[in-house]
Amino acid sequence: MDPGTTFDFLVAGGGTAGCVVASRLSQAGMSVAVFEAGPEDYSEKVMSPLAAPMLLGSPLEFNYLSKEQSHLANRRVPNFGGRLLSGSSGVNYANWTKGHSADYDAWGEFMDFHSLDSRSSCDRREIRTLLQAGVMRLWTEPIPPTTSLGIRCLDSALVGDERWSFRGLTGYFEKVDKVMETGAGERRYPLKEPLRNALLEADIPFNPDANGGNPLGFACLTENWRNGQRQPASHAYDLGKAKVFTNATVKKIIIDDRTKFATGIELVDGRVFKAAREVLSCCGSIKTPQLLMLSGVGPAKQLASQGISLTEDLPVGENLHDHLSTTLYFKLRHPEQGLALGSEHFPTKAPDFKKGNPIDWIATLSIANTGKAPQADGISKDDPLAAGPRGHVEFFVSYAPIAAPAFFDYSLAGTHISTPVLGLLPISRGTLTLASNEATDDPTIDPNYLDAKSDREAMRTGIRAVLRTMLDTTSGKSIVEEETPPPGQPRLSSASTDEEIDARIAATGRSFYQCAGTAAMGKVVDSQLRVHGIRNLRVVDCSILPLPLAGHYQYPVYAIAECAADCILASVDG
DSSP: OOOTTEEEEEEESHHHHHHHHHHHHHHTTEEEEEEEESSSSSHHHHHGGGGHHHHTSSSSEHHHHHHEEGGGGTTEEEEEEESSSTTGGTOOOOOOOOHHHHHHHHHHHOOGGSSSSOSSOOHHHHHHHHHHHHHSSOOSSSOSSOOTTTTBBBTTOBBBOOOGGGHHHHHHHHHHHHHHOOOOOOOOTTTTTHHHHHHTTTOOOOOOOSSSSOOOOOEEEEEBBBTTTTOHHHHHHHHTTSEEEOOOOOEEEEETTTHHHHHHEEEESSSSEEEEEEEOOSSSHHHHHHHHHHHHEHHHHOOOOOOOOOOEEEOOOOOOOOOEEEEEEEEEGGGOOOBBBBBOOOOOOOOTGGOOSEEEEEEEEEESSSSSHHHHOOOOOSSSGGSOOOOOOOEEESOOOOTTTTOOOSSSSEEEEEEEEEEEEEOOOEEEEOOSTTTTTTOOOOOOOOSSHHHHHHHHHHHHHHIIIIIIHHHHHEEEEEEEOTTOOOOTTTOOOOHHHHHHHHHOOOESOBOOOOOOOOBBOOOBBTTTBBTTTEOOOGGGGOOOOOSTTTTHHHHHHHHHHHHHHHHHOO
């Protein structure tokens, strides 16, 4: 073997997860090569908190457009992902949220009831009873078409591994905490206390530890800047013992058709590298499924349409879920007081100003699991998705008009603040498919936003909570004059109808760039992240999430990668 092109582990994708696993494996004595499509860049435009908004749409990001979305006025919605060493940890806003313990427990304990074939001979309640009684086991290996009980499980997603529960991942979150420096509530912006009072008046309780397993209520936003500088994964995790190839796009994973062993990778420039042990796909929820399909692993019909030989028929690219957002903008009552970014009186010269985002508070809310919307979506009271309370929607208040659509002309004049509202636990599922058989072409992304009525209800709940907080409370009314709508839209209030709120979401809804699930655990990979039917191939990134989490995915992905590294090293030791 050529020592220059053969390594124990080949890591396709030098993003957040890829840097973590490459560091842990190489520090443990394994030879590791990392292949990142983008450059290595630690310039001020990357490292400064103030630069994050300017990175959207830049060459340091993959710039995607979805298919037209029927519930978003048939608009094509942009999506982004980091295209540099460190991936999205090198371009994001450094939000550091974990989500709800119930999200992880559902992941670790249950099968995805929503993926069961409608022809199953047992209904969901019967299957749950069998699981609880120990009669039916939760599969962590490739799932047979039919169990001994006669239950059709070909399309089910059985996980059942305690390591992915909240308790099981706690040790890995703690491991990440030893690497990353974080902070919350350390800056005191002029509106911090008035907004706190408005949130309390709106009956949203204060939560002193939103990352403790229950994020409900409002809390100080936690961020992971270190001394006012970004902590990209490739900085935080030592890659000194790994071989890193930048500007190196992986064309495909090489899989032996006869043995179904992953043996290496091929780059788009023709170079070939061999894996003595395993290939790890860490390309993220958009590029990982694309790479798998280009390598012959995916839906047979999809691959045939692109002339790709099938190696393993798996539902790669299905189960796409994303955090949709809509941002409301409010005109300040007293902009002359220096309350927002752009005002000459805003504390831009304060020592702490450049150490993070101009945000103090983040609020996470739950919606009722009863009513017409869950029933319409087929969610019964016995469904794991109905267990609650859960963190269905969040909003935060930024002292700048962030995420403003192109038709808004809100210069940074210090006159407006904004409140992005995010749906955190969508029921809607989309797909990612190949547009061509070329690795350098974007795949076709169809998030299918708001297809489920429960998702629409969650967004309405979040928007109404914002409007109550800002427009109906004494403290809120002392801060803002009114909600500023986009052209042609009426102003919203807490009394606005569902139709008016839905129209606003349709006009302004956009991704918050947190899609996942496209190589879902239980469907595409087992609970040790091994691709079903293929030896020596794993996926380590947020595409493995079978269900959404009620948080921003940076923190969870670090923990997933730490857990994955332990899984891999245990298999080496074994």
